[in-house]
Amino acid sequence: MKANPKDVLTGVYYIDGDVASGYGALAAGCKLVAGYPITPSTEAFEAMCRRGPQVGAVFIQMEDELGSMAAVLGAAWSGVKSMTITSGPGYSLMQENIGFAAMVETPFVLLNIQRGGPSTGVPTKTGQADMMQSRWGSHGDYELIALSPDSPQEMFDYTIKAFNLAEKYRCPVMIMSDECVGHMTEKVVIPEAEKIELEPRRLFTGQPDEYIPFKPDPDLVPKMAKAGDGFNLYITGLVHDERGHPIKNEEFKLKYIRRLVDKIRLNKEKIIELKEEGTDGADVVVVSYGISSRVAVKGVELARKKGIKVGTLRLVTVWPFPDERITKLAKKAKAFVVPEINYGQIVFEVARCSHGQANVVLVPHGGAGVHNPDDIADAIEYAVREEKKIEGVVEYKTRLEKLVFEGGYTLKE
């Protein structure tokens, strides 16, 4: 299915990541955006409010993020593509309905322009500390997909991809961007509608009485129906059987939740997108995502000038996590260096997957800014020189940390 030419603003633009994402959503055929504007994601909401009514997309500023997320899910069941846009504090409020969406397999896209946290944090500056929340934020077992674009162009492209993934796998898809990418202004090329491939909704086409709402197709994803089409839908956040009816039975719960998890895990290879450069024969592999991968480019360049063989692995898809690829790289490389704007989140996933075969070095950042590329270069140098195997994660002390804390706290009795 191709995009509708009316929805696509074909042309070359100089816009920020937030706006690019908004345009991407409309190009993907998003027809409802419900949100509660929050810095630094407001520009995306504004772009959709401005452009949406001209292409038949409705926007509504809800009373809060709980309501926004609920409205997005309601809209999805009414048959339209829908999304919400938020940042840290709003993201926390949305977790309740994200779990509901995962449970009743509702496709939607959530754009999270991460800011400094926790709590109100630093609203106008960047952070990457919601990465684990995006994976485990709602209670219970579930899987979802999270993407991390690193430029305004990617914000456009991957917002479309996010909608496609949401429709294909009927699950929540998070765009885990950050303030830097959201507010970064760059050239964005929006192609012609015919060059934009869209995933249609997996609608059941048979008779209503033949419809079994949660009976999976061979790829483990069931067909969906719309409210108002006479399907007499029974959709509940309680654990349910294939008919959607609540059940408490242990075997059924196992069967249902297992499928929710497996529909993403077993389709991992098709979902995951990575961008790798120079990892063949590399001694050190820099694993990064979002804005940190842009900064890492410079760090890697500096390290290469010193003659170190460095490769880069960019997690365009952060969840599901590319376990196998990291494990494979761990067998060849000496170490991983993971710069991220938090005190260690994705780095522990890297450590988990490297099974102690490669050292794992975290280059932390407290937020409200990005890394100094020199720190990344130094961390790479340290990682390549370190001969002994180190258990767990080594935290590299950055220049800023040394300056502010003189090397960190020591607890005294």
Next chain:
Amino acid sequence: MTSITQALGKGIEKSGIDCRKISVPSDIPFSPEVVRELGVDYFQTPRGRAIAFGTGLKLGNPALKVVPIVGDLMTLGGNHFVHGGRRNMEVCVVCVNNFVYKKIAGKPVPFAAVTFSPYSAFEEPFNFPHLGNSCGAVYTARWTTLHTEELANSFAEALHKGGLSMIEVLAPGPNYYTDINGIESEILKFYYEHSVIKNNEDPRNVAITPEEKIIVGKFTDKERPTFIDSYNAQHSKILGDRFTPHGGKNA
């Protein structure tokens, strides 16, 4: 709940609206049999989110009639009701009030949850019709599960209202509580003795107080532009031909 869903079924029938176009988001669990009987689409949302979920359903497909059924005295998600009323979102909110938290008639309510209020309830209840009316609801009514016919009529009327309508239903708590209190058979008698029908009463005067009888009836029935009306009017005015009106005749 059974009497409410039965009244809803009757109301739908009376309204002449195709039940397949009706969506019922609710935070109260319905049995699949009830949903099958009603012939509607049912969504059991997280607690308190039925009105917001219904807002999405309505905006996504304006041809739907949305009936959010909320419980717990709207403690969770009350703000969705307040703002739904303000923007006059076209949903028919059913608020099931089973006095889980509240006192009535100056004594421990026979159907109050003994488990949560072992020493009897002491908080004041909401005056829902007044709250709804103040927030901008175009239709407010209160009935008990004794008034099945009146309740069904209210459903039929509310389903045709443009905008947020609100029907408060005084209902016994879940069977679990009525069983604990051993008063299941006394509930309808209680409603009979303690309620009085006063249609068109000023919603300000219908608070449920310990001293007076419970006033039931239809209190508000007015017209206001709905969210979708206002959305269309505003954008048509500014954008002219560039705007395609949402829903309505052009849906």
